[in-house]
Amino acid sequence: MDPVLGWFESRREELIEWIRGLVEIESPSHDPAAVNRAADYVTASEAGRATVERTETDGYGDVLQLTYELPGGGEDGQILGLGHLDTVYPHGTLQRMPFRQADGRLWGPGVFDMKTGVAYFLFAVRALRELNVACRQRRFVLLLNPDEEVGSPASRPFTERGARKSAATLVTEGALGLDGKVKTARKGGGQFRIAVEGIAAHAGLDFEAGASAVVEIARQIEQVAGWTDLAAGVTINPGVVRGGTTSNVVAEHASCDVDVRVPRLDQAAHLETRFRGLRPFDPRTRVTVTGGLRRPPMERSEGTVALYKLAKGLAHEMGVELGEAGVGGGSDGNFTAALGVPTLDGLGAIGEGAHSERESILAGRMCDRAALVAKLLAAV
Ligand SMILES: [Zn+2]
Missing domain, CATH: 3.40.630.10 (Zn peptidases)
Structure with a gap:
């Protein structure tokens, strides 16, 4: 032996x-x-x-x-x-x-x-x-x-x-x-938080004065989830969502925590740029992105x-x-x-x-x- x-x-x-x-x-x-x-x-x-x-x-x-x-x-x-x-x-x-x-x-x-x-x-x-x-x-x-x-x-x-x-x-x-x-x-990995600030308003009396952070985060989530590229090994997982207060208020705040995984360093840099470049669909809302890659591939x-x-x-x-x-x-x-x-x-x-x-x-x-x-x- x-x-x-x-x-x-x-x-x-x-x-x-x-x-x-x-x-x-x-x-x-x-x-x-x-x-x-x-x-x-x-x-x-x-x-x-x-x-x-x-x-x-x-x-x-x-x-x-x-x-x-x-x-x-x-x-x-x-x-x-x-x-x-x-x-x-x-x-x-x-x-x-x-x-x-x-x-x-x-x-x-x-x-x-x-x-x-x-x-x-x-x-x-x-x-x-x-x-x-x-x-x-x-x-x-x-x-x-x-x-x-x-x-x-x-x-x-x-x-x-x-x-x-x-x-x-x-x-x-x-x-x-x-x-x-x-x-x-x-794979390398990291976490981004996308936070949206909208304009609160009464959903019945004053709907048009509001800009919904919840609707905006939903669109942002749909967009970033679309960056998943399974063939390239890149995955984007919007794992946690928060937002709004009650259903009769146009939501002022919403956010999403997104997990990302990449097999190559250049893909990480590319994703970082894309996340930082997120702009609101509704210009009355504000989108901020924090976080980033925690571990290189x-x-x-x-x-x-x-x-x-x-x-x-x-x-x-x-x-x-x-x-x-x-x-x-x-x-x-x-x-x-x-x-x-x-x-x-x-x-x-x-x-x-x-x-x-x-x-x-x-x-x-x-x-x-x-x-x-x-x-x-x-x-x-
Ligand atoms: Zn371990």
Whole structure:
């Protein structure tokens, strides 16, 4: 058996226990103290193994940076690992969906997205050290962010700074599909808010004096929704609408929050221009647009493809066929890829049901996946 895979098979229970510990600390993005309890767990676990730096952020938990020396005294370079400790689940979710093992899976809030992925990085370093595997790079810097699920407003500069110093970025977000594809492309995304100010009037007595913000937002929605181009991978989703007060008043205010996804940077710039250029259909109303692209697309660059091929070869050594995919959702890997740093994402757990009651990972695929992360850390 592959020695790295063998190491993980022998540590399987320890790995599950570690994952359980982290899943059982609820860590919704909007509760800094809760996310910091997850960071405390990792800090305690890695004391003596890594140099730990914690930086407070404004409004979110700490950004946790762990720096590991890799065995083998390789080149003076570093690899960046990206993970996040926050989840989308509010407090109390554990009562409804406790951590458990059943049907060949581990279940629980955040087990797939992405607490198991965090465990893979930590255990990967342990495996490399105990097996004294000669690694190509000297350092592994792992950033565990507190705010990924809300678009990484506070941690983004840390991620970008880390990437600029690194030969490559590995991200252990969950894999795609139950065959465990890694992600070599991700759409970029953002949110725009279109707000309309009209003129209020009594719908019966004074209808013509009014200019309806609700009618205007409806026309704007129809227009921007028409910019969806499925063949090009561009999607526009007007997801939330607000407006008006009561039915006998011509509405003074209305707004719509629109989610946009694009596979390429130039499409993002084009959409940005189109949104900023929105003008009212009814000239008596005023239209304002705020927001923009939050994450640039992660394009399938040559560097990323090279990383994927490396990973595919390493997986093959363990008898695993590693596929790749492009996906709609973004991650912190989008930021590093946009800087031109080779980035491979979706290296984490194989499972499904992120952000839902079905969130679970395949227990039978834990060891080979964690071993793949370790082998990549050594080979990049
Ligand atoms: Zn995630």
